[in-house]
Amino acid sequence: MGWKKYPQEVVDRLFLAIDEDDVINSETTEFPSVVLGTSQQNIRDYYALCLQLWEEGFTRQELLSLINQVLAGQELTKAQRKQYKFIRARYKHLRFAQRLYSQKHDADKIFKATTVYLGHFQDGFKNGDKNSVQYYGKILRLLLSRPIWSWVKYSLNHLHVDSETGFQRYVCAQLNELSTMLNKATVTGTEFHDIRKIVSQQVSFFDTQRSIENNPTQVYAISRFLANINGLMGDKHDEMVADKLSGVREYETPTTLDSQLRSDLEQLVEKTVRI
Template structure:
């Protein structure tokens, strides 16, 4: 697919739908489950284009560079973000993460642009720093973000995002199935290191982002909606566990990469997801 493709534009209702889906993509609800049938993996070339288009629009229309820098600079100067500002920052970071997943999922290379990827990572580290009151980390990551959000860097990133070459149907299917095989391998051991836990979470987050996007484009897609909610429960449980792991690391209580047993309330739905996934 040409990198000069004209991206599809969606009405505000669809953009609001994906905002709602992303907001719910870590909602813990142990009551959700999967039907007996296998998960539908069919995705046409047009659907791949539509999915990336919506993710790009969701990122572009959700905030301004200047607005994000204002939040970062306020924290760097020693200020406390208000509850509204914390939510604003959270939603901006969610838009970054969703588009990063989109680049990994739909692009021909299945990787995110380096500068965009690093910005997304540092937004997370900066958030961890101000949540946990780590002033040295606030300064370190805040100053990096100011550089990454400078006008020249922003121009490079926006150009790269809008000139992403998308994969074809076969490549997209193969990539997703390869990710599930990696998930099977990661879950074959009793204990997971911090890195392995992060890798599992990354695979689940990518998949929930796809089903979030699919359900937003086609509200009648019951399969996408159901899988989205099921994965959101896993994503939420793993997110809470990750927050605890980061807090333990920052407080010096336990190294992040120390192996530990994966809780049953996370492992069991993961294994059900693998059982329903066609390979």
Template sequence: MTANTNWKKFSAETTQALFVAVEEDDLVEANISLPQQIDLECSPESIRDNYALCLQFWEDGFSRCELLQLVNGFLQDPQLAAATRMRYKYIRARYKHLRFAQQLYGAPHRANRLFHITTVVLGHFQDAFRNGNQKNLTLYGNLLRLLLSKPVWSSVRYALRHTRLESAQGFITYRQEQMRQLQTLIASPALTGHQFHDVRKIVSRQVSFYDTLRSIDPDNREARQISRFLAAINGLMGDRHDVMVADKLAGGDIYDRPAILDIDIRQRLELLLARFPLSYSQPAIAAGR
């Protein structure tokens, strides 16, 4: 698809539904399973709508000045109130969701470089004030001041609004490739911290896709079901990842040592792979070719 600059605008109810979905994307529900087979079909219109909602979710959720004020506030006092920390967390979640959208729906399947760097640095900055690491707080805070400067912000926003989207068939192929990577990663009983993080990134991209689908179409029961199943995996992995990050910041080596993948996580991942049609191919007409 060609780059689009005329993006659809959604109602406040739809963006709020996405906010709720993103807020729930690490909640673990014990009794959620998957459909017998996951339907991969996704029209070009759906791809455009999904990206448009993710872009609006980011653009309308905060201002550059607000985020910069939060960064400066944490630099002055890392122990800011819980409500302020939560506001920062919500803004970072909007960055992460749009980064997933660029990776999913953009033809290159990677985020804009500066946008990706900003999202990563926002995470490192959050880890620093959560864990009381003053050195990293100063380092990443100063980086964010640069990344949130007006010239960089304008350049990034322009790039985000001029994203070239993937075709319907290309989107299916990308998702299948992601699942094959997941299959390879969990073939070993033990994973390093880096491999564990790679698995979680694949799961997080997929849960973001279904979060967006269910927000645009609240009656899509399958999207909600898959969203909740993937969120459980995301949540279980997130708890473990937080432990590894805290240990690494404290000088430990848990992140670098291979560890057995939790059986609950493994079983859920194996079920996902069993229900995901890796040989699926969308008809040429439906793919818009």
């Protein structure tokens, strides 16, 4: 479909932004006001960069080799674990891009499943869960087989991007959903996870924009502010999952949001102008 190709320095900027997109920081304490929306040309160009990051970042054989090594009972080296983490990060960013920019605002089913199973497989080998490693590893080997890989690549390259109006409608709905959840005194585990998914998609949008535009001050500030929220929520979610696994607390037990986190999320809602 003739997707735009970017110079390597632009791809590198995006990779660096993604590596920082859940790092807790205090670079920006006030969320800059932002008008929600962008042109259809930008929608197409942003998706093109996310696709390029994924296509050029690794090979099918490299990922399969890492999975087969773990399935064979061999531990990954520190460098290999980092390699796996970065491959998964590319999957996650492209999944966010499909949700944001496609007409259906959802990821390809096989691609989405692969992204999820890469996470479960990583949890398995990090925690020494051999059953999980075997189960998800064998599924991943199937999903990364040559015929399925070829189909997924075809699907990704033939994605139909949404219109400017459709994109605005989608992101406005996401912010309205966030606003509704913030009106509650407590949130369940699922609601907390849903809030983080909205934040993560917004982080990915501004990460992509600042990478293409070479870090303009306001876009960079928005990206870092959202990354801080993402990092705080990530730490809290890890705690909630650990409590569930240890039997300390059920995942769906209603919980209050940390006051600083709530304040930051409220800033995001209040200072984002819906067209």
